[in-house]
Amino acid sequence: MDSLIENSLNNSYTYTEYRNHISHLLIDGLSTGHTQSEDLTHYSTLNEVRMNRLDKTIIITPEVKSKLEGLKQEHILLVLSEGWCGDAAQIMPVINKMAEATDKLELKIVLRDDNDALMNEYLTNGSRSIPKLVLVDKDTLTARGSWGPRPHGAAKLIMDYKEKYGVIDQEAKTELQKWYLHDKGESTMEEIALLLQNADNVIVAG
Structure with a gap:
């Protein structure tokens, strides 16, 4: 697993590189990933607008900031993502803000379709x-844990909708985006901060 993580890190982007990569592809009407379609390019375009907004508006809560400042060990946040993914557009700016808030964290992003071996280790x-x-x-x-693809509240919304209607349609996706808008990234911050604290405690105790 360590060599898989090392190989993935060698194939990774910083947040700025990831954003630039998506933008450059969109200029040519393309999206990230091995599959190309008008829909995926459309979603990537919408997501770029979302990420631009979130980069400016996301604020780390005082509680999470305190937890991040209290980290003792250095961690890498290695995230599998794609530019067309609606959840990723809501979550990546939050993770980036967390990484910027402490020198104990470094964010590295890899594209799902280019990293099959890593993705297959972390299926949901x-x-x-x-x-x-x-x-x-x-x-x-060494991998110390994982998180994703959604905060618990967002995952429950989708699970409940699918149970009620049998499908995840456009209305479900709209409801999900409303949930993210209302949540302001706070659930993502809190859940990842807890993951970090737990890992930190295990490493220190070891």
Whole structure:
């Protein structure tokens, strides 16, 4: 696993590089990923607008900021993502803000379709759902846990909708975007901060 993580890190983007890569592809009417379609390019365009807005508006809560400042160990946040993914557009700016808030965190992003081996290690109920965050100990490159593809509240919304209607349609996606808008990234921050604290405590105790 350590060599897989090392290979993935060698194939990774910083947040700025990731954003620039998506923007450059869109100029040519393309999206990230091995599949190309008008829909995926459309979603990528919408997501770029969302990420631009979130980059300016996301604020780390005082509680989460305190937890981040209290980290003792250095971690890499290795995230599987794609530019067309609606959840990733809502979550990546939040993770980036968290990484910017402390020198104990470094964000690295890899594209799902270019990293099959890593994705297959972190499936969600057998599916290649993204974004998926792998928490990596910076010193040893050992995986210390994972998170994603959605905060618990967003995951429950989708699960309940599918149970009620049998499908995930456009209305479900609209409801999901409303949930993210109302949540302001706070659930994502809190859940990832908890993951970090738990890993930190295990490493220190070890």
